[in-house]
Amino acid sequence: MDPIEKKPLAHFLPGTPVLSFGTAGCNLACRFCQNWDISKSREMDTLADAASPRAIADAAHRLGCRSVAYTYNDPVIFHEYAVDVALACREVGVRSVAVTAGYVLPEPRNELFAVMDAANVDLKAFTETFYREMCAGHLEPVLDTLRYLVQETGVWTEITTLLIPGANDSDAELDTMTRWIAEELGPDVPVHFSAFHPEWRMRDVPSTPPATLQRARHLAMSNGLRYVYTGNVYDPPGQSTWCHACGEKLIGRDGYTLETWKLTADATCPKCGTACAGVFEVRPGTWGARRMPVRLSAREA
Numbered sequence: 001m002d003p004i005e006k007k008p009l010a011h012f013l014p015g016t017p018v019l020s021f022g023t024a025g026c027n028l029a030c031r032f033c034q035n036w037d038i039s040k041s042r043e044m045d046t047l048a049d050a051a052s053p054r055a056i057a058d059a060a061h062r063l064g065c066r067s068v069a070y071t072y073n074d075p076v077i078f079h080e081y082a083v084d085v086a087l088a089c090r091e092v093g094v095r096s097v098a099v100t101a102g103y104v105l106p107e108p109r110n111e112l113f114a115v116m117d118a119a120n121v122d123l124k125a126f127t128e129t130f131y132r133e134m135c136a137g138h139l140e141p142v143l144d145t146l147r148y149l150v151q152e153t154g155v156w157t158e159i160t161t162l163l164i165p166g167a168n169d170s171d172a173e174l175d176t177m178t179r180w181i182a183e184e185l186g187p188d189v190p191v192h193f194s195a196f197h198p199e200w201r202m203r204d205v206p207s208t209p210p211a212t213l214q215r216a217r218h219l220a221m222s223n224g225l226r227y228v229y230t231g232n233v234y235d236p237p238g239q240s241t242w243c244h245a246c247g248e249k250l251i252g253r254d255g256y257t258l259e260t261w262k263l264t265a266d267a268t269c270p271k272c273g274t275a276c277a278g279v280f281e282v283r284p285g286t287w288g289a290r291r292m293p294v295r296l297s298a299r300e301a
Contacts, residue, residue: 001292003256004285007069007099008192010229010241011278012118012156014251015258015285018097019060019294021051022072023081028101029136030124031201032164035072051296053081057088059296066285067117071099079108086115098155102145103137109145118156118279120192121146125161125168126177134167143180150185156279157185160192160231163208163216171219178220187226187244188277193217194231214238227277245274256289 004018026033060068068089075082075098086096095117102121104112113119123142124135131139149157159181163169181189193216195208213230217238220228230238234255241251248271252260262270267280 001063001065001287001290001294002069003287003289003291004067004069004097005253005256006291007071007097007120008160008194008229008231009097009118009120009156009158010190010192010239010251010253011158011227011276011280012097013066013095013279013281013285014261015287016066016281017064017285017287017290018067018069019056019063019065020069020071021056022070022075023078024073025077026073027076027137028074028103031134032162032167032196032205033200034162034197053084053088055296056085057092057094059294060089060094061092063294065094067095067097069097069099071097074100074103075112076100076104076108079112083112083115090115100145101137102142102149104141104145106144106148109148113149113153113155116155118158119149120158120160121149123159123161123177126173126180127168130168143184146185150189158190158192160194161216162194162196163212164196164202165206165208165212167205169208169212169216171215174216174219175223178223178225181220182224187224189225190227190229190278191220191225192229192231193220195233197232208232210235241276243269243272243274243276245269246272248272250276251284258284258286258288 001017002020004016070082089096098116098119128139131137149155193213197207210233217228226244236254239253248269250262261284264270265282268275
């Protein structure tokens with residue numbers, strides 16, 4: 001059980017707990033993978049617990065989770081399982097969140113996202129060269145997934161980009177990327193810029209300075225994006241939600257903990273009445289920053 005803000009999702013049921021699970025493997029080969037011990041693992045017997053779709057859905061419901069996240073590795077890898085879990089979750093009133101790189105063909109993509117309520121899509125960079133050399137993939141399929149989600153579905157969508165020093169953090173690339181998001185997806189799609197930490201096959205690259213994330217955030221906002229966040233660093237102003245019209249702080253965050261909640265019952269700014277885009281309940285959750293392991297029993301699975 002994680003805070004939903006850890007996925008990261010800032011505009012989907014803030015403050016609520018999400019039951020997170022994944023399998024092993026990945027369809028990309030990112031040299032900087034932050035979950036490489038899972039995505040590259042072939043030790044299935046030591047990693048796996050038995051968990052039927054119904055067991056996961058019932059556990060989430062029993063524990064008070066408002067949603068289940070398909071995460072740690074990409075749900076595209078366990079497509080059929082993810083769909084079955086999502087259908088079981090719907091039966092007990094639990095929502096589904098896909099944490100994905102968005103690298104998937106249209107037909108399975110349509111089937112997967114038909115049962116998802118929210119998604120955080122990892123837009124790893126904004127050049128074909130980066131995707132080809134760093135991820136063994138391609139950029140355009142990911143952009144196509146983003147267009148599809150925002151323009152053709154009701155899935156609440158947020159974007160995360162891990163900024164790697166010297167690789168995808170130039171002003172020119174960030175300017176092009178954020179202009180594309182504003183023009184193709186609209187200004188209300190939240191964007192998260194997260195700090196890289198040396199992992200997997202890029203241990204010789206330094207961690208991302210907080211100033212880089214703040215620079216990216218300001219650039220994105222200057223290009224018209226309304227909700228831009230920093231991640232993997234301590235930055236309460238950069239992780240809080242502000243009214244794009246008058247600057248009022250609507251949701252104050254200290255890490256994964258909500259410190260301020262000023263949204264009205266209809267998700268508008270109390271000061272100027274401007275709507276805040278997202279999926280909100282009348283009251284925020286109170287889960288905080290806790291992380292609680294959940295072990296399914298053999299009987300449940």
